[in-house]
Amino acid sequence: MPARPCPSCGREWGGGIACQFCSQVEGLPPGVHLSSPARRFGGYLLEGILVGVTLIVGWVIWSIVVYGRGQTPAKQLLGMRAVDLRTGEKASWGRMFVREIVAKPLVGLVSWVTLGIANFWLVWDSRNQELWDKIVGTVIVNDPHKRLLPGVESAPTPLARRDPSDVLPFPTAQPKPQPAELEPPVG
Numbered sequence: 302m303p304a305r306p307c308p309s310c311g312r313e314w315g316g317g318i319a320c321q322f323c324s325q326v327e328g329l330p331p332g333v334h335l336s337s338p339a340r341r342f343g344g345y346l347l348e349g350i351l352v353g354v355t356l357i358v359g360w361v362i363w364s365i366v367v368y369g370r371g372q373t374p375a376k377q378l379l380g381m382r383a384v385d386l387r388t389g390e391k392a393s394w395g396r397m398f399v400r401e402i403v404a405k406p407l408v409g410l411v412s413w414v415t416l417g418i419a420n421f422w423l424v425w426d427s428r429n430q431e432l433w434d435k436i437v438g439t440v441i442v443n444d445p446h447k448r449l450l451p452g453v454e455s456a457p458t459p460l461a462r463r464d465p466s467d468v469l470p471f472p473t474a475q476p477k478p479q480p481a482e483l484e485p486p487v488g
C-alpha cells in the first residue's frame with residue numbers, strides 16, 4: 302500500500318479506517334475523529350448519571366429524539382455520534398434503536414458470563430468498536446461541529462423543533478421518526 306498523507310493532519314495515514322496519529326476517520330469530513338476509549342467510558346458514566354437525574358423517563362424521551370442523529374443523550378452532550386460503516390453517514394434511528402435496545406443487552410449477557418470483560422472490547426479493537434458496534438456495523442466518532450448533520454441548520458436543540466413554527470419555513474423537513482408522544486412528563 303503506497304504511503305498517503307492524512308487530509309486532516311498531513312502525517313502518514315497508516316493502515317486503518319482512521320489516521321494513526323489524529324484518528325481522522327476515512328471518508329468522513331475533516332475534523333471527524335474516532336472517539337477514544339477514554340471518551341467512550343466517560344460517555345458510559347455520563348449516560349448513567351443522566352438516567353438518574355432525568356428519573357429514567359426524561360432520558361427515554363431524550364433518547365427517542367436524538368437516536369435520529371446517531372446519538373444517545375450522553376453522546377449528544379459529548380459531541381459524539383454513531384456512524385454506519387456501510388453508508389459512511391450517521392446511524393439511522395432504527396439502527397440506533399437496535400444498537401441500544403437489542404445489541405447492548407445481548408452483549409450484556411455475554412459480558413455477565415465473562416465477568417464484564419466483553420464491555421472492554423473497544424480497548425483492543427482497531428476501530429474502537431464494542432461488540433454491539435460490531436453487531437449493527439457502527440463506529441463512534443467525535444463530531445463536535447455536527448459535520449455529519451448536513452440538514453440541520455441552526456436549531457439549538459432537538460426539543461426546540463417541536464414548535465411547528467420552527468419547522469414550517471423549511472421546505473424539506475428532516476426525515477426523522479415522529480414518536481407519537483414527545484411531551485415532557487407532567488409534574
Ligand SMILES: [Zn+2]
Nearest residue numbers: 307310320323
Ligand atoms: Zn491524521
